[in-house]
Amino acid sequence: MRHAYDTETVRAAEQTLMRELPDGALMRRAAAGLAVACGDVLRRNGRVYGSRVLLLVGGGDNGGDTLYAGARLARRGAGVRALLAAPGKAHPGGLAELLAAGGAVIGTPDGFGPVDLVVDGITGIGGRGGLRPDAERLVREATAGRAPVVAVDLPSGVEADTGQVLGPAVRADVTVTFGTYKPGLLIDPAAGHAGALRLVDIGLGSVLPARPCLEALQYEDVAALLPVPGTESDKYRRGVVGVAAGSRQYPGAAVLAVSGALHGGAGAVRYAGPGADAVIARHPETLVHPGRPAEAGRVQAWVVGPGLGNTPEAVEAVADVLAADVPVLVDADGLRLMDTGAVRARDAATVLTPHAGEAAALLGVAREEVEAGRLAAVRELAARYDATVLLKGSTTLVAEPGGAPVRVNPTGTSWLATAGSGDVLSGLAGSLLAAGLAPRDAASVGAYLHGLAARRASAGAPVAARDVAARIPEVWRDVYA
Ligand SMILES: NC(=O)C1=CN([C@@H]2O[C@H](COP(=O)(O)OP(=O)(O)OC[C@H]3O[C@@H](n4cnc5c(N)ncnc54)[C@H](O)[C@@H]3O)[C@@H](O)[C@H]2O)[C@@H](O)CC1
Numbered sequence: 001m002r003h004a005y006d007t008e009t010v011r012a013a014e015q016t017l018m019r020e021l022p023d024g025a026l027m028r029r030a031a032a033g034l035a036v037a038c039g040d041v042l043r044r045n046g047r048v049y050g051s052r053v054l055l056l057v058g059g060g061d062n063g064g065d066t067l068y069a070g071a072r073l074a075r076r077g078a079g080v081r082a083l084l085a086a087p088g089k090a091h092p093g094g095l096a097e098l099l100a101a102g103g104a105v106i107g108t109p110d111g112f113g114p115v116d117l118v119v120d121g122i123t124g125i126g127g128r129g130g131l132r133p134d135a136e137r138l139v140r141e142a143t144a145g146r147a148p149v150v151a152v153d154l155p156s157g158v159e160a161d162t163g164q165v166l167g168p169a170v171r172a173d174v175t176v177t178f179g180t181y182k183p184g185l186l187i188d189p190a191a192g193h194a195g196a197l198r199l200v201d202i203g204l205g206s207v208l209p210a211r212p213c214l215e216a217l218q219y220e221d222v223a224a225l226l227p228v229p230g231t232e233s234d235k236y237r238r239g240v241v242g243v244a245a246g247s248r249q250y251p252g253a254a255v256l257a258v259s260g261a262l263h264g265g266a267g268a269v270r271y272a273g274p275g276a277d278a279v280i281a282r283h284p285e286t287l288v289h290p291g292r293p294a295e296a297g298r299v300q301a302w303v304v305g306p307g308l309g310n311t312p313e314a315v316e317a318v319a320d321v322l323a324a325d326v327p328v329l330v331d332a333d334g335l336r337l338m339d340t341g342a343v344r345a346r347d348a349a350t351v352l353t354p355h356a357g358e359a360a361a362l363l364g365v366a367r368e369e370v371e372a373g374r375l376a377a378v379r380e381l382a383a384r385y386d387a388t389v390l391l392k393g394s395t396t397l398v399a400e401p402g403g404a405p406v407r408v409n410p411t412g413t414s415w416l417a418t419a420g421s422g423d424v425l426s427g428l429a430g431s432l433l434a435a436g437l438a439p440r441d442a443a444s445v446g447a448y449l450h451g452l453a454a455r456r457a458s459a460g461a462p463v464a465a466r467d468v469a470a471r472i473p474e475v476w477r478d479v480y481a
């Protein structure tokens with residue numbers, strides 16, 4: 001599990017630790033880890049000795065880390081030059097150490113010739129807003145030669161706590177972050193600027209609060225959470241998931257939701273709605289009922305919404321499902337038809353799976369506002385509906401009311417935006433609910449498997465939803481193997 005803490009918490013933890021350590025010790029620890037990471041990048045194309053390294057140095061401690069790390073590289077024989085984004089404010093200790101090690105300050109990258117590495121030490125957790133014009137110009141000049149870029153703590157210019165990119169920002173190949181991940185390193189679009197992440201332990205673990213603000217499942221977490229497939233021969237013991245989806249207008253959504261449900265670990269899928277013929281034609285193993293969900297027999301969880309349309313039967317199906325005393329997942333048209341009071345009155349778990357547009361409608365705000373503040377939006381929805389909320393996007397987020405860490409899905413891809421892929425996800429997550437996973441786990445494991453399956457199916461291009469569904473079993477086997 002990758003944990004992330006907001007910058008205010010990180011700063012407080014760093015201050016606490018600094019009080020117990022000699023001056024500058026934390027910065028030197030950070031710089032040592034940064035120098036090792038830079039050495040690894042340099043060694044990809046040769047050696048540290050004789051390589052040419054360009055430091056972009058800001059006026060705060062982020063610049064300090066960079067100068068001390070530059071001094072270490074210079075002592076190992078690299079040619080190191082510093083460009084100061086805030087002349088006169090550069091960290092004096094770091095600057096002295098760089099010069100003593102044979103490094104130098106230059107005014108422009110011209111004259112230093114082609115470099116092997118650029119180190120972005122302009123701003124870390126003290127950065128506010130996109131890069132200022134002078135800093136942006138420095139970055140543009142320094143990165144014109146296409147050398148690899150290592151960002152220090154964060155790519156300068158991104159919002160560390162929200163993942164937003166409000167102005168010009170560095171695009172790094174690697175981000176070396178200190179003590180803990182920050183939300184902006186895990187949430188798009190900022191995460192897209194960070195490149196590969198390397199975490200340097202500077203001893204913060206002992207002073208950070210137990211509960212992070214954000215966490216991202218890793219392979220091993222998913223393997224531990226997945227219900228063991230096939231151990232209970234009695235498929236009904238593995239839970240039956242009900243799917244109330246589709247309409248005469250959109251029978252396809254029912255087929256896709258059922259295809260996701262069939263791969264989610266539930267023992268059986270029970271379909272209720274007008275798409276029964278289309279469903280049984282594609283998935284003959286489905287238990288189908290042409291009537292309303294309330295007449296469809298027992299299930300351990302319901303999925304309601306994909307392709308329902310807004311017919312009277314649709315309204316009835318949503319009401320039936322919300323009245324059922326089992327965990328339910330509401331998606332797509334179900335989100336539009338559901339009654340807030342009915343959702344909040346439920347005892348059993350409720351999972352809502354809006355995309356940004358549906359979240360905006362539920363919150364009564366513009367879609368751009370949701371896209372600009374995804375973390376705040378998903379938390380607000382979870383509180384307002386007292387439900388687990390999965391906010392789809394190139395970084396899917398899962399929030400619960402009551403302040404549990406928000407889950408960030410690390411396997412998302414923008415290619416998932418194709419029609420119907422949400423139907424597959426809702427069936428998959430609902431099936432994991434029926435198989436007994438807690439709501440937050442069912443939603444985040446569902447998103448994880450769904451994202452992996454999309455990556456397999458797409459090979460870099462938009463992917464058809466049915467191809468995503470088809471890849472889920474192999475992804476499951478790999479995670480579980
Ligand atoms: N506090 C600590 O104990 C430690 C801090 N460390 C480093 O210190 C960093 C935090 O240092 P600071 O609090 O000094 O802040 P930063 O160094 O991150 O940034 C502050 C500097 O950036 C400038 N700045 C702010 N926004 C800008 C923008 N949009 N464009 C251009 N310049 C901008 C400010 O004027 C100031 O000079 C961390 O990210 C990390 O790299 C590490 O050494 C670990 C220990």
Ligand SMILES: [K+]
Nearest residue numbers: 120123152156
């Ligand atoms: K930086």
